Amino acid sequence: MVKVYTIASGKGGTGKTTVTANLGSMLAQYGKRTCILDADVGMANLGLILGLENLPVTLHEVLAGKARVRDAIYDGPFGVKVVPCGLSLQGFQQSNPDRLKDIMTDLVSEFDILLLDAPAGISRDGVIPLTIADGVILVVNPEISSIVDSLKTKILTETVGGHVEGAIINRVAGSGDEFNNAQMEKLLGVRVIGIIPEDPNIRRASASRQPIVVKYPASGASRAFKRISADVAGIEYVEEELPGPREGFIDRLARTLFRAKREA
Numbered sequence: 001m002v003k004v005y006t007i008a009s010g011k012g013g014t015g016k017t018t019v020t021a022n023l024g025s026m027l028a029q030y031g032k033r034t035c036i037l038d039a040d041v042g043m044a045n046l047g048l049i050l051g052l053e054n055l056p057v058t059l060h061e062v063l064a065g066k067a068r069v070r071d072a073i074y075d076g077p078f079g080v081k082v083v084p085c086g087l088s089l090q091g092f093q094q095s096n097p098d099r100l101k102d103i104m105t106d107l108v109s110e111f112d113i114l115l116l117d118a119p120a121g122i123s124r125d126g127v128i129p130l131t132i133a134d135g136v137i138l139v140v141n142p143e144i145s146s147i148v149d150s151l152k153t154k155i156l157t158e159t160v161g162g163h164v165e166g167a168i169i170n171r172v173a174g175s176g177d178e179f180n181n182a183q184m185e186k187l188l189g190v191r192v193i194g195i196i197p198e199d200p201n202i203r204r205a206s207a208s209r210q211p212i213v214v215k216y217p218a219s220g221a222s223r224a225f226k227r228i229s230a231d232v233a234g235i236e237y238v239e240e241e242l243p244g245p246r247e248g249f250i251d252r253l254a255r256t257l258f259r260a261k262r263e264a
């Protein structure tokens with residue numbers, strides 16, 4: 001049975017696109033037939049961070065009724081399928097967000113999991129993705145304005161008949177180990193699915209048009225994404241052994257000198 005998740009937030013820039021790209025890639029890596037769709041039709045950038053640009057057919061054409069969704073599906077990392085959105089203002093103006101539900105119906109037989117990257121805010125194109133998902137996943141930053149906006153999005157989701165599955169807390173300072181999950185769950189009134197640390201490798205990976213889980217798999221945020229993806233996929237997560245620090249020139253020289261002294 002397919003599961004449709006909408007990745008949402010109250011205010012913009014909390015990390016929805018980053019979460020969609022990385023969670024989608026890891027779910028595919030864990031063997032789930034996964035498709036990620038850029039439902040942020042006005043400010044699309046899922047395609048941008050995955051190196052999928054200048055495409056002949058995107059969600060814009062599909063929402064305008066000019067193409068079928070099958071023709072807008074492209075290959076992403078680890079076998080995840082991607083339906084990106086175009087960048088033009090004209091494409092946005094011609095899009096009809098009401099068609100999104102029919103598009104999802106066309107995809108349900110082919111996938112185990114569909115992830116929708118929702119726009120920020122409560123405009124019409126923002127509300128539809130909240131209503132058509134089995135579960136909304138809120139991406140929240142650990143700061144008061146983001147928490148308050150997420151609460152508003154939770155209330156809005158429930159008001160329009162949707163269901164909030166849980167929250168991912170993104171951009172937590174340090175390793176995230178010190179973070180108080182229970183307190184955040186109390187504030188938001190939903191389960192905290194996972195915590196992603198602030199990680200400069202996320203920007204570096206985006207600049208090279210790859211998700212961090214592909215470009216820097218041992219980085220702190222990648223390990224968090226793997227844990228969260230296993231949770232969403234319903235499989236047990238086993239922490240991988242990290243390679244030790246590489247031996248530097250000084251270490252090698254010291255070892256050679258000690259050996260030479262011992263043998264002398």
Ligand SMILES: Nc1ncnc2c1ncn2[C@@H]1O[C@H](COP(=O)(O)OP(=O)(O)OP(=O)(O)O)[C@@H](O)[C@H]1O
Pocket residue numbers: 009011012013014015016017018019040043119120170171172196197198199200202203206221
């Ligand atoms: N854990 C993190 N550590 C460091 N930088 C991050 C992290 N998560 C996201 N970012 C950076 O924050 C910026 C916003 O992220 P992203 O585009 O995923 O947010 P968004 O919620 O999709 O934004 P919008 O609402 O504008 O669509 C990007 O530059 C991204 O690289």
